[in-house]
Amino acid sequence: MDKTTFMSLDFIVFSSHKTMTQSLKETLNYNGFNCVHAHQPKHIDLTNNQLRELSEEYYKINNKKIKLISVYRDPMDRLISSFFQSLSVEKRGRTEYGIDEKLVDFNESILFSEDINSIMERFWYYCAIKTGVIESLDLICAIYDIQRNEISFQEEKIFTKNELPNIELYVSRFDILKDNFSEGVSVITGHPVVEKIHNVAPQKWYYKKYEEFRNNVQLPKVFIRNMYNSRRALIEIFYPGLFDTILNKTCERYGLRNVPK
Numbered sequence: 001m002d003k004t005t006f007m008s009l010d011f012i013v014f015s016s017h018k019t020m021t022q023s024l025k026e027t028l029n030y031n032g033f034n035c036v037h038a039h040q041p042k043h044i045d046l047t048n049n050q051l052r053e054l055s056e057e058y059y060k061i062n063n064k065k066i067k068l069i070s071v072y073r074d075p076m077d078r079l080i081s082s083f084f085q086s087l088s089v090e091k092r093g094r095t096e097y098g099i100d101e102k103l104v105d106f107n108e109s110i111l112f113s114e115d116i117n118s119i120m121e122r123f124w125y126y127c128a129i130k131t132g133v134i135e136s137l138d139l140i141c142a143i144y145d146i147q148r149n150e151i152s153f154q155e156e157k158i159f160t161k162n163e164l165p166n167i168e169l170y171v172s173r174f175d176i177l178k179d180n181f182s183e184g185v186s187v188i189t190g191h192p193v194v195e196k197i198h199n200v201a202p203q204k205w206y207y208k209k210y211e212e213f214r215n216n217v218q219l220p221k222v223f224i225r226n227m228y229n230s231r232r233a234l235i236e237i238f239y240p241g242l243f244d245t246i247l248n249k250t251c252e253r254y255g256l257r258n259v260p261k
Contacts, residue, residue, distance in 0.1 A: 001036075001044045006054045011067045011188075012044070013037035016136040018081040019071040019174055020181070026196040027185050039136055041143070048143045055144070055166045065168045069159075069188065070137050072238045073174035075227050076250055080217065081201060083126045084210045087111055087119075094129070095122035111209045120217055127223050137234055140169065148233045155238075158184035173238045221255040 010033040013024045021037040028035040038044045041051040058066045087093035087109060090100040103109055111119065141148055146164055153160045153171050158180050162169040170188050177184045182195045201207055228235065228247045235243050 001046055003054065003057070007058055007061055009034050009036065009058075009066060011035040011069055013069045014136055014140060015039065015070045016073065016078065018078050018085060019073045019136075020177060020200070021071075022198040023181065023196065023200065024069060024071075024185065026198050027181075027193055028189070030196045031185075031189065031193045033189065040139060048139075052143050052166075059166050065163075065166060067168045067170065067188070068140065069170045069172075070140060071172045071174050071177055072135070072137060072234055074246075074250075075231055076224070076254060077174075079127060079130060079227070080123075080210075080214055082130070083123055084111075084201070084204075084206055084213070086126070087122075088204065088206055093122065093126065095125045106205050109206070111206050116213065116216055119213060120219070123213075123217060124219055124223070127219060127227070131226060131230075135231060135234060137171070148237065151237055153238050157187060159187045171237075218254055218256045221251050224251050224255060 011028055013021045013028075013035060015021045015024075015037070017039050021039070025035050025037040036044050041048050046054070055066050058064075083093065086095075087103075088106070088111075089103055091103050091108070092100050092110065094100055110122075114122075137151075140146065141151075144164065144167060146169075150164065151162055151169065151171060153173065155173060155176055158176055159170045159172045162171065172184055181197065182193060185193045185195065197203075201210055204210065225247065228243075228250065232243055235246060239246055
């Protein structure tokens with residue numbers, strides 16, 4: 001992204017995969033705002049340093065701060081959604097070593113040719129390779145030298161505005177935003193909007209299989225503990241004081257009931 005294009009932006013939806021980024025971008029653009037979305041700066045052809053430097057210039061040139069939007073989603077829910085998104089566009093959904101093939105006909109998907117146990121094995125692999133993937137909010141903190149305890153969230157507001165050096169950061173929680181989407185975007189824009197919802201699970205051809213999988217998937221509790229412990233600081237922002245309760249409930253729901261011999 002060149003400097004001129006960046007200076008013309010109103011918003012950047014800078015949020016992790018499967019957190020309604022496309023719906024936010026499309027809704028803002030449809031309602032007259034200039035918005036792009038990215039999970040990492042490279043998705044808008046910028047490095048971390050370039051994003052920071054352009055944000056500083058934006059403030060100086062436009063006499064206002066660039067607005068960043070980021071949504072936090074429960075790690076297990078997000079990973080399952082991301083896993084199915086991968087399987088909907090690639091034959092093996094990045095669950096086997098090597099180059100994957102694009103899925104041309106959804107009838108050829110392994111979601112139809114393999115049973116739940118086989119798909120669950122692929123999910124374990126997917127979890128393993130995604131373990132080190134950083135959340136977009138963590139990346140924002142690193143790029144702009146923000147301490148996580150500087151970020152506040154009040155769920156009754158849907159989106160909470162955080163005034164930070166050179167940026168305005170609007171944060172929300174996926175489950176709240178999903179149920180109050182138009183109202184949430186209106187908080188950011190300051191007036192009512194027409195929503196444009198894109199790329200959500202109920203619209204997908206694999207939704208029935210997705211729901212079946214969510215209701216039956218199990219994985220080793222060590223996977224779950226590692227996944228949630230690595231995100232503890234963010235969980236404390238969006239679910240203050242509830243980390244242990246959330247971790248225990250997730251282990252109870254998704255943890256393997258019978259340890260493999």
